Amino acid sequence: MGRRAKNKQGAPEPLEDAHAGARPSAKKLGKRKADGDDDAPKRPAKKLREADVKKGKGAPKALAKKGVEKKGKAPTKAAKKVQESEDEDGDEDELMQGGSSEGWEDVDEDFDTKAEAKSLFRDSDEEGDLEDLDEFDVEAEDDEFESLRGPVQELDLGSDEEDEEEAAPVRLRGKRSKQQERPAKIIPTGSDASDDDEEEDDEDGPITMANMEARSRALDARAAREAELDAEEMRQAEQASDEELADEDMDEDADEADGGEFQLPTAEEREEEKNAGGPQLHVVQRRMRECVSVLNNFKKRAAKGRSRAEYVAQLMSDIANYYGYNEFLTDKLFQLFPVSEAIEFFEANEVPRPVTIRTNTLRTRRRDLAQALVNRGVNLEPIGKWTNVGLQVFESSVPIGATPEYLAGHYMLQAASSFLPVIALGPQPGERVLDMASAPGGKTTHMAALMQNTGVIFANELNKARTKSLTANVHRLGCKNVVVCSYDGREFPKVMGGFDRVLLDAPCSGTGVISKDASVKTNKSERDFTLLSHLQKQLILCAIDSVQPDSKTGGYLVYSTCSVTVDENEAVVDYALRKRPNVKLVETGLEFGVPGFKSFRGKTFDPRVSMTRRFYPHVHNMDGFFVAKFKVEKRTKKPAGAQQAGGAEDGDTAPAFAFDDEADKAIIEEAKEGMKRKSMKAKGLRVSARPKAVPAAA
Numbered sequence: 001m002g003r004r005a006k007n008k009q010g011a012p013e014p015l016e017d018a019h020a021g022a023r024p025s026a027k028k029l030g031k032r033k034a035d036g037d038d039d040a041p042k043r044p045a046k047k048l049r050e051a052d053v054k055k056g057k058g059a060p061k062a063l064a065k066k067g068v069e070k071k072g073k074a075p076t077k078a079a080k081k082v083q084e085s086e087d088e089d090g091d092e093d094e095l096m097q098g099g100s101s102e103g104w105e106d107v108d109e110d111f112d113t114k115a116e117a118k119s120l121f122r123d124s125d126e127e128g129d130l131e132d133l134d135e136f137d138v139e140a141e142d143d144e145f146e147s148l149r150g151p152v153q154e155l156d157l158g159s160d161e162e163d164e165e166e167a168a169p170v171r172l173r174g175k176r177s178k179q180q181e182r183p184a185k186i187i188p189t190g191s192d193a194s195d196d197d198e199e200e201d202d203e204d205g206p207i208t209m210a211n212m213e214a215r216s217r218a219l220d221a222r223a224a225r226e227a228e229l230d231a232e233e234m235r236q237a238e239q240a241s242d243e244e245l246a247d248e249d250m251d252e253d254a255d256e257a258d259g260g261e262f263q264l265p266t267a268e269e270r271e272e273e274k275n276a277g278g279p280q281l282h283v284v285q286r287r288m289r290e291c292v293s294v295l296n297n298f299k300k301r302a303a304k305g306r307s308r309a310e311y312v313a314q315l316m317s318d319i320a321n322y323y324g325y326n327e328f329l330t331d332k333l334f335q336l337f338p339v340s341e342a343i344e345f346f347e348a349n350e351v352p353r354p355v356t357i358r359t360n361t362l363r364t365r366r367r368d369l370a371q372a373l374v375n376r377g378v379n380l381e382p383i384g385k386w387t388n389v390g391l392q393v394f395e396s397s398v399p400i401g402a403t404p405e406y407l408a409g410h411y412m413l414q415a416a417s418s419f420l421p422v423i424a425l426g427p428q429p430g431e432r433v434l435d436m437a438s439a440p441g442g443k444t445t446h447m448a449a450l451m452q453n454t455g456v457i458f459a460n461e462l463n464k465a466r467t468k469s470l471t472a473n474v475h476r477l478g479c480k481n482v483v484v485c486s487y488d489g490r491e492f493p494k495v496m497g498g499f500d501r502v503l504l505d506a507p508c509s510g511t512g513v514i515s516k517d518a519s520v521k522t523n524k525s526e527r528d529f530t531l532l533s534h535l536q537k538q539l540i541l542c543a544i545d546s547v548q549p550d551s552k553t554g555g556y557l558v559y560s561t562c563s564v565t566v567d568e569n570e571a572v573v574d575y576a577l578r579k580r581p582n583v584k585l586v587e588t589g590l591e592f593g594v595p596g597f598k599s600f601r602g603k604t605f606d607p608r609v610s611m612t613r614r615f616y617p618h619v620h621n622m623d624g625f626f627v628a629k630f631k632v633e634k635r636t637k638k639p640a641g642a643q644q645a646g647g648a649e650d651g652d653t654a655p656a657f658a659f660d661d662e663a664d665k666a667i668i669e670e671a672k673e674g675m676k677r678k679s680m681k682a683k684g685l686r687v688s689a690r691p692k693a694v695p696a697a698a
């Protein structure tokens with residue numbers, strides 16, 4: 001097996017360095033030029049000139065070739081296997097799609113504020129049943145199904161020379177794109193890098209119960225060594241590539257009036273571009289690379305008289321064009337990262353995340369499940385040391401969503417990131433737990449397993465239709481301690497309270513799962529984020545007030561989202577800390593993740609917010625995610641000015657939302673208006689057209 005071995009993964013980076021390590025140098029990014037070509041057709045690049053694509057301008061070969069690849073690329077060996085199996089098993093195919101797609105449907109809200117935010121909510125899990133299939137749009141379904149196969153293809157790219165050639169026909173500099181190099185494996189923690197060399201011996205044999213852990217360690221160790229070699233290779237490649245780049249840039253620059261220095265387009269040129277239907281692909285690629293390079297070394301590389309803001313504006317406009325985002329979201333996401341890392345993030349959203357499953361320990365043990373699936377032709381490995389129930393599926397000759405083991409509830413198809421909030425919450429046997437927003441039940445069923453089917457979990461879900469898939473999963477996985485209910489989460493603790501632990505996996509914008517649902521790129525506006533953030537703030541106060549501070553074993557709340565925006569994460573946590581002096585943030589206990597922002601764009605949060613954890617596709621090779629853990633303590637005297645949201649003080653359980661922030665006022669008004677309209681509709685009265693959107697509130 002060559003160095004580009006099957007299942008090849010990147011260096012197991014120490015946690016502290018994971019983030020920094022993921023940031024490419026401007027130099028590296030520079031070498032994306034050719035690679036960008038390779039990846040181009042995966043991107044919507046909506047506004048790019050179609051004519052260029054047809055004529056083969058810009059990145060012609062890559063585009064033409066990859067365009068074919070996307071639709072009808074000759075499958076890799078592993079992919080062929082999957083395809084053949086799917087062709088033979090039409091029924092199973094359907095099942096698999098159903099099983100994997102449901103989690104991504106939009107929410108049909110009952111409450112009007114959320115009806116406003118329709119289609120905003122995203123799940124972090126992939127589970128579900130067939131009943132909701134008709135709610136699932138065909139395009140999204142295809143994407144989901146494709147993502148199930150994604151890693152299979154990635155795998156073979158590394159091992160099959162022919163396929164690799166085909167997949168990357170225009171590798172001008174012999175350098176793989178960052179995404180092609182991305183570890184097929186979920187980020188390993190520092191502790192994963194074992195020194196157990198002797199265990200490598202069985203690496204070519206089948207995975208068995210006995211050797212599974214050893215295989216994982218051996219792979220990690222090998223990966224570390226490979227990473228070193230890779231780093232060396234990369235250095236050499238960079239050197240060679242720099243020389244090539246210099247040559248090529250000289251050629252290119254000879255065509256440019258300025259004689260070498262990168263120039264931002266003039267207003268006229270931009271107008272021309274616009275009139276021509278958008279910039280050419282190769283122009284955008286080059287300009288992005290140049291802008292990144294200038295921004296990373298502004299003093300040296302900026303043209304005289306040009307400001308940083310001008311380069312940033314150009315770069316964001318090009319990112320929006322190239323990756324197909326609306327400008328608002330481009331800006332919002334771009335601001336989260338240093339310039340080069342932002343590109344990494346956008347790139348990572350173009351690539352499917354690994355397929356992962358969670359062993360249901362109520363029905364089986366991971367090693368037994370692994371063995372059963374291996375016997376069916378599934379190639380898998382434990383995800384990493386941080387979970388003892390997760391398995392990553394590399395390739396499979398059977399549909400993972402329709403095996404007898406799946407149907408018997410031995411596992412849940414679940415994104416690795418979705419394990420995190422449950423691990424952080426750590427529900428204990430015998431406890432009373434609330435899952436405030438629970439469908440389709442990935443986390444509920446995980447909690448039931450950790451609680452060994454004892455105690456009780458109230459699995460609440462606002463959307464009644466979604467309680468069907470929730471209930472189906474609860475039954476399939478054999479959870480006997482779950483009560484499914486359907487309230488607006490904001491009705492807690494009025495409907496019931498006194499929980500040892502509460503999980504609020506909040507409805508969110510889904511900016512962490514863009515690789516699964518590309519519609520997020522274009523369907524989110526500023527108003528959506530304002531509304532969502534407001535809903536999340538309401539929910540978190542109610543979640544806090546539902547926790548029993550006197551709990552003998554717990555007294556914890558975990559707040560999570562599958563979004564990476566600050567409005568939906570740190571801002572919500574900070575708000576909760578301000579409004580509820582009886583809660584404090586505690587460590588999540590998660591082994592990896594990037595600390596939450598202590599400040600962002602001029603806004604300073606409570607410094608403890610850095611105890612929260614962020615997870616990113618480009619850093620951890622899992623969906624973008626956020627986890628915060630609170631300890632709820634007994635309320636002392638009501639502090640002057642403290643606001644009451646869930647009203648759990650001294651037996652007073654009547655919710656009394658009292659958001660005093662200026663920022664919230666407009667939304668509250670709108671929510672009230674929405675409720676009024678809803679009640680009018682319910683009474684059969686005519687409702688006039690909805691007034692224009694609320695102006696953006698802070």
Ligand SMILES: C[S@@+](CC[C@H](N)C(=O)[O-])C[C@H]1O[C@@H](n2cnc3c(N)ncnc32)[C@H](O)[C@@H]1O
Binds near residue numbers: 107462463
């Ligand atoms: C991120 S998903 C939950 C995923 C779930 N925790 C799991 O792991 O399978 C958020 C859920 O919140 C529900 N939801 C939205 N608004 C809600 C509200 N006000 N109260 C309760 N649930 C709500 C949505 O219908 C959606 O199913």
